[in-house]
Amino acid sequence: MLKIEDLTVEVNGKTLLHDVNLEVQKGYTNVLFGPNGAGKSALMRTIMGFSEYRVVKGRILFNGEDITGLSVDERARRGLGIMMQRPPDMSGIKLKDLIKVLSKGKKNPEVLAENLDMTRFMDRDVNVGFSGGEIKRSELLQLAAQNPSLYLLDEPESGVDLVSIEQVGMTIKGLLEEGVNCPGESCEKGKSALIITHTGQILDYVKADRGYILCNGTIMCSGNPLKMLEEIKNRGYEECIKCRLMK
């Protein structure tokens, strides 16, 4: 579904990512680990196509198509959707109006909002004065309305209180399993995801298939995400930089 080949990315002339190789197969949920400043968010934003991120080498394939040169909206229309960590304040744009536009009449905005306990935010300006947890729920609500086939989730649990984590986790699980009636169908009908996580809490709700560790702007290794998480928790990223894990 998503294939990244030898990707090198610059922002303002500074190299943030180099020679990144990564893959997410259809119906798979892959996880991206890595210390602060490793370039995880930059990788996600590059996949989504934000113009600040300039690809100087390599390419991004989505469903076999090279989307490296496509604009953000062209990628969104092909099925990519992102949950941002720090989305901009959208003064003057009410959440309900945005959700209405995104759901295109296919989904009922009120039901979506109710499921995420966001009904009372529908008349508020998007992201303006939202708390950390409210931003996550607002982002998920938008994604639910947008209905992408590949979810790029940038730290869905950060800044969320313990009670809300379950809500966020269950919502993501629900979105990824939408339209799947039995486990056997997931490769055929299921949604795909690439999730950045620091704490791994989200993995209590979402079954992850493969993990990647990004350090110093490139992928160090990949493998079983739960084992990786355990290693990281026990020994930190020092070991991963030496690339002992899973190899």
Next chain:
Amino acid sequence: MQTDEVNLKSRAESAAEKKAAFGEDFELGKFEEGSKISKPIEDLETLDEESKRTLLQVGVVPSEEGRSGSLLVLDNAVSHSSLKDKNVELMSTQKALGKYEWLKEYSWKLVSVDTDKYTAKTYLENADGYFVRVPAGKKSSMPVQTCLMLNSKKVYQTVHNIIIVEEGASLDIITGCTSKKGVEEGLHLGISEMYVKKGATLNFTMIHNWAEQIGVRPRTVVRVEEGGTYVSNYICLKPVRSVQTYPTVKLEGEGAVTRLNTIAIAHSGSELDLGSRAIFNAPGTKAELISRTITIGGRIIARGEMIGNAKGAKGHLECKGLVLTDKGSQLAIPILEANVDDVELTHEAAVGKIAKDQVEYLMARGLTEDEAVGMIVRGFLDVGIRGIPEELRNEIENTITQTAFGM
């Protein structure tokens, strides 16, 4: 003739050539005087379809549904006046001056006749206009609508309006200022004097909708007494040659409050010099002056001024301007003046382009760049008109959508 009238006349005559402090100087001699005679229009529904559409575009409903009363001025003639609501008085200014001796105490008392040549001309022409009064404790059940229309080519229109909201009363007014289709050149001079008495509320919404070669010079002063509230929404979204206005609200009684909202779009060839001024002359008075302007090729000057002369005065001034093309320009001029201690006046001004991260945020949800910009622009302007009635806001949002960007 009484001495104060003689006095006013001589002051007006001496100001006949006086240029205004701001804006392009229009030579009055280049325009014909607009006719003071017009066939009375009994029912606005009998107007031709084109004229009805023109009225609708400035929030004036020809069927008069949802309105307490209506008054229409064509060029310099009041040609329609009707009233359904017993809680409101509505008639032409000249008729009211004839009817009420006391009205002299309100006429030309807030706006000086010698402010500039436009006020002088309006005085010397003995201009007509609308008079609206709500007696003490009464409330207009629905908005009163008035329309000032330039009906003939190359004429000047002089209008004098007086609004009085008596103690504890409340009034909503929608005023549409516009030109008949095909009238592309002209001059509109409009004097408005508004009195908001103790504990009274006036919601005043003005929509301007002119044509490429029309000059517009409104002169408005509002006096708000103790505990009174004055809210103004000014909207100008279509092409015009030049608008220069600087409405002033004098907060004269303790706890008086005002909020002035301005939203405007400057098209190529338009110059919009839009100001708002609040003068805090009593303790504990409050003001909020909000301006949201966009240029798509024209020039915008957004002025805002707050003068704190009394303790406990609190005001915020916000001028935000978007520049959507390289040809347009935005100039924000905020002025704050505190003449006593214990005054809190703040301002926030920002001009520039739409933030790219906002556009891409919406694009990442699947909107095209144009759709994203359109949504942001509508949201930007929407902040400036959040105080106005829902129904009218929908009309204005439609206008923004249809006219400004073809969205």
